Amino acid sequence: MIKRVFIIALIISVVAACSRKYYPPVIEKHFIHDTVFVNVPPIPIVPPATTNPIDSLLYEVHTAGTPNFNLRKPNYVIIHHTAQNSCEQTFYTFSLLRTKVSSHYVICKDGTVHHLLNDWLRAWHAGISKWGNITDINSCSVGIELDNNGKEPFADPQINSLLVLLDSLKKSYNIPTANFIGHADIAPRRKDDPSIFFPWKQLAVKGFGLWQDSVIADKNVDSSINPMFALRLIGYDTRDSSAAIIAFKRHFMQKEGSKVLDEADKRTLNNLYRKYLY
Ligand SMILES: [Zn+2]
Structure with a gap:
């Protein structure tokens, strides 16, 4: 419950912060995803001058705005193994500001799925990476960490839970079949996860990722x-x-x-x- 409140509060703060800077007073309520309603206080027609360092152009005054927006939704799923020895160790790593790493989900060996971060927010799981011409994978993906040290097979309950989660993500965000890939695919010089034990073929049979034909003529x-x-x-x-x-x-x-x-x-x-x- 506390985690849910935190996520909602975070989304409210993100949306409210954007709204104060850019949007006219027609916005009173935003519908975010399928569960969260956000009330936004009245906003002046001409917002004050901004020095927002994360905007691309630092105009002195915003003279126009738009109520038509939402948060960005994921279009890729990136699968990882944690290379750690337990879920608790991973939770600890992700709880520390100094590590600057996180993921949306962690799935433990017993199949328990932990949802750490709202899918619509940007987790820090991909790092420097590239796939096709995309060079900011964190901005368009959901990251899933599997509790596995990289030298062992993946547990069946863990993979079963992963398949259920992938099904939900694919349907929720209309993610293309080809867009279920691994960390090592997008960062081949730096990463080796998930390992050769990961059952990509089993995933592809269910529609998550592509696989070669069984008989190649x-x-x-x-x-x-x-x-x-x-x-x-x-x-x-x-x-x-x-x-x-x-x-x-x-x-x-x-x-x-x-x-x-x-x-x-x-x-x-x-x-x-x-x-x-x-
Ligand atoms: Zn990884």
Whole structure:
């Protein structure tokens, strides 16, 4: 209950802060998501001069506003393993200001789902990352941490809870199937989570992420396709080609370490990149 009140208060403060600076008095009540109503006090038609450092242009006076806005909704889901030894350790890490890390959800080994931060707010889970041309993944994603030290299989109750959560997120925010990816996919030079134990195929069968066809016919192999082009088209940051290959193989081949694409890897890559075209 306390957490819920805190989240609502935080949303109120965000919306109210924006409203005081930018919006005319027609706004009296905002509908946020499906649960939170926010009352906003009357606002002068011409707001005072702003020195808001987070605005893009520091106009002296805002002479016009608009009541048409809401918070931004997630369009990606990024999956992590915590690389810690317990949920309690992760909660402690996320509670400290100095760590500057957080996620929307933490799922423990017994399948308990902890919702730490409202989906519409921006958690700090992705860090410096890139997928396609998106370079601020935190602004458009939900982050899910799975309690796992990175060297062990994921517990069945944990994955079952994850699947339920993903189903809810996908429906709530209309998240495209291809947009369920891992931290290592978006930060291949820095991160290796989730590990090769993560059941990406099981997720893809349920509609969360893409997966290669079970039988890849030789006719699907187009040897003229540059592997880096295919990786880039999928979304990988290929400025470091070795890191991109390792990340691809970790996710789609469930293999760790090798910087070389063998024939099976190439066939899979050629089969997969076509799926990302649509
Ligand atoms: Zn991570």
